[in-house]
Amino acid sequence: MAIIAIIVAAVLSNNVVFSQTLGICPYMGVSKKTNTAVGMGIAVIFVMAITSLLTYALYAWVLVPLGIEFLKTIVFIFVIAAFVQLVEMSLKKFLPTLYNALGIYLPLITTNCCVLGIAIVNVTSADIHNIFEAFINGAFIGVGFLLALVLMSGVRERIVKNDVPAPFKGFPIALLSAGIIAMAFLAFSGIAF
Amino acid sequence: MDNNKLKSTALGGIAHNPTFVLVLGMCPTIAMSTSLMSSLGMGLATTAVLILTNTLISLCRKLISDKVRIPCYILIIATMVTIVDMAINRFLPDLYQVLGLFIPLIVVNCIIFARAESFASSNKVGYAALDGLSMGLGFTLSLSILGLIRELLSYGNVAFTFGATERVREILPVFQKPVGGFIMLAVLMAAFNAIYKAVKRTAIDRQNELMQTATNARPENANKGVGA
Numbered sequence: 001m002a003i004i005a006i007i008v009a010a011v012l013s014n015n016v017v018f019s020q021t022l023g024i025c026p027y028m029g030v031s032k033k034t035n036t037a038v039g040m041g042i043a044v045i046f047v048m049a050i051t052s053l054l055t056y057a058l059y060a061w062v063l064v065p066l067g068i069e070f071l072k073t074i075v076f077i078f079v080i081a082a083f084v085q086l087v088e089m090s091l092k093k094f095l096p097t098l099y100n101a102l103g104i105y106l107p108l109i110t111t112n113c114c115v116l117g118i119a120i121v122n123v124t125s126a127d128i129h130n131i132f133e134a135f136i137n138g139a140f141i142g143v144g145f146l147l148a149l150v151l152m153s154g155v156r157e158r159i160v161k162n163d164v165p166a167p168f169k170g171f172p173i174a175l176l177s178a179g180i181i182a183m184a185f186l187a188f189s190g191i192a193f
Numbered sequence: 194m195d196n197n198k199l200k201s202t203a204l205g206g207i208a209h210n211p212t213f214v215l216v217l218g219m220c221p222t223i224a225m226s227t228s229l230m231s232s233l234g235m236g237l238a239t240t241a242v243l244i245l246t247n248t249l250i251s252l253c254r255k256l257i258s259d260k261v262r263i264p265c266y267i268l269i270i271a272t273m274v275t276i277v278d279m280a281i282n283r284f285l286p287d288l289y290q291v292l293g294l295f296i297p298l299i300v301v302n303c304i305i306f307a308r309a310e311s312f313a314s315s316n317k318v319g320y321a322a323l324d325g326l327s328m329g330l331g332f333t334l335s336l337s338i339l340g341l342i343r344e345l346l347s348y349g350n351v352a353f354t355f356g357a358t359e360r361v362r363e364i365l366p367v368f369q370k371p372v373g374g375f376i377m378l379a380v381l382m383a384a385f386n387a388i389y390k391a392v393k394r395t396a397i398d399r400q401n402e403l404m405q406t407a408t409n410a411r412p413e414n415a416n417k418g419v420g421a
Contacts, residue, residue, distance in 0.1 A: 021371045024219035025303055070279065073297040074271040081267060113220050113301040120297055167387040171216055172379040179375030186372060 003136055006127065010140035013191045016114050017148040018182040023114035027149060028174055030105065037153035041146025043105045045139060047087065048115055051080050052138025055119040056131050076119045081110045114145060151181055202323050206331020212378075213335055213385040217303040221295050222336055223374035229351050232340030233333065234288045235295060238277055240329025242299050244322055245273040247313040251321035254314050266309050267300075274300045287355040304332060335381075343368045343377055 016022050023044075030040045055076050063069050088106045091099040109115060118141050122134040155177045164173050201208075211217045218239075225235040249269050250257075257265045278296045282289045289296070299305065308328055313321040344351055347368040348360050367373050 018371060021224040021374065022220055022298075024223060025217070028216075028219065070275065073275050073278070073300055074268070077267055077271050077300050078264075081264070111301050111303060111306065113298050116301050117294060117298055120294060124294075165383075167383040167390070168379070169386075172383040172386070175375050175379035175382065179372050179379065182370075182372045182375055183367075186367075186370065 002129075002133065006133060006137050007140045008191060009127075010137055011144040011147060012185070012188040015144045015148060015185055015188070016118070016141050017145060017178075018185040019189065020114075020117070022117045023112050023145060026108055026112050027145075027152065027178075028171065029108070031149050031152040031174075032156055034150060034153040034157065036105075037149040038146070039102055040105045040108070041142070041149045043102045044109060044112065044115075044145050045142030047080075047084060047106075047109050048118060048142040048145075049135060049139035051083055051115055051119060052122055052134045053131065054079050054083065056122050056128075056134035059123045060131070072120065072123065073116075076116055080115050080119070084110045114141065148181070152178060155181070198320065199323070202320050203327050205324055206327035206329070206334070209328075209331075210335055210385075211304045211328060211332045212339075213382055215304075215307070216382075217307055218332065219378075220298065221302060222339065223371055223378060225292065225295055226336050226339040226343055226374060226378075227347075227369050228344040229337060229341045230353060230355055231288075231291050232336040234285075234292055234355060236329070236333025236336045238281060238292065238296060239299055239302065239304065239332055240326065241277050242270070242273050243305060243308060243325035243329040245277070245325075246270050246305055247308055247321040247325035248318055249273070250309045250313040251316060251318045257314075262314065266306065270305055270309070271300050285355065291355055304328065339374075339377060339381060342381075343373055346377075347373070 010016075014020060017024065017027050026040065026044075030036050058075060058079065059069070059072060063072060063075065084106055088099075091102070091106075118138055122128050122137060128134050128137055152174075156174060159173055159177065168176070209215055212222055221235050221239070226232045246266075246269055250266060253265070253269070274297060277299070281292070281296060308324060312324050316324070341351065346365050347363060349362065349364050352360075365373075368377065
């Protein structure tokens, strides 16, 4: 039951973009086309699931026993950066086709604040009790990000074909549509287990 | 110090405003601009980190080789953010409650890294620190405008404390939600674009007018006048 609650919260009611406002920069940056949005979303799901595992394990089994929890920001950002670099190198070597599809998104993920944000939420939130829940939370926050990206890219593909007032061209109209999608997501905030 | 460079660095926060022109650091902008005081807190925390990281990176710019610069910058930025995080926790516990997760997230705020990479790594310490101050204050300014408008629209008044306040009446509480942040930022950005374009157009018009009078007065120097 707790797992289902975490999944529903991560994807819908507590969506990472529309309710927690994390990861807005990559959300705005790669939501222009649906196929790039899907590529980025899948890369984020993968990275977030694994880094959630790694950071939670490091925090619970290394930082807490040593009493150096205050170093968590520094440790987490290094784990994320090193992991992303490692994935990029191994994909390039072993799976060049997948690298060609996802490779360009990987460096962007290091500075995606939802990866670091969720790593910190996992160790500070009262809803996450063990490493398995942290893993599920990380993976499904990624699914929520993919959902947000795909919805937005559909809207933006139509926006470019329309006549937008000059001052609203580019970012403002994209932000405005994101606001309207976020308003629709407000309806999910009533879901509670 | 070169006077022109000093001026352009000091005005960088307006001319290259992180929110409206460079469009960096959207997450704290939308998440923390729910009220004037939380915007100020977020902006000033970011300013403190920017000054510290810009100064340190500028000081170390000859020691750090090009290949390892990114991990070095991340280490410096993460350390400075941890220090600022601890200082806010110790001296401003109310603000710490309000900002919460978004203090450690200054590490991945694109403004910090962008300034380190594009300015501090190639400029002297004095300029780098000034650039940090200017960019930070520019970010604080745009965040505060957004925060003030959102607070006024949702409650009709402004609370001047960092802590939680009892609100008697609500006008449009949706502006406290991320929805309001997205929409208000879009409107402000469009307004900024329109004003920027109008100012630029009048400036070009004035220049054309001046050129016209100059060429009329001295037709033989027309080509030189345009060149200058």
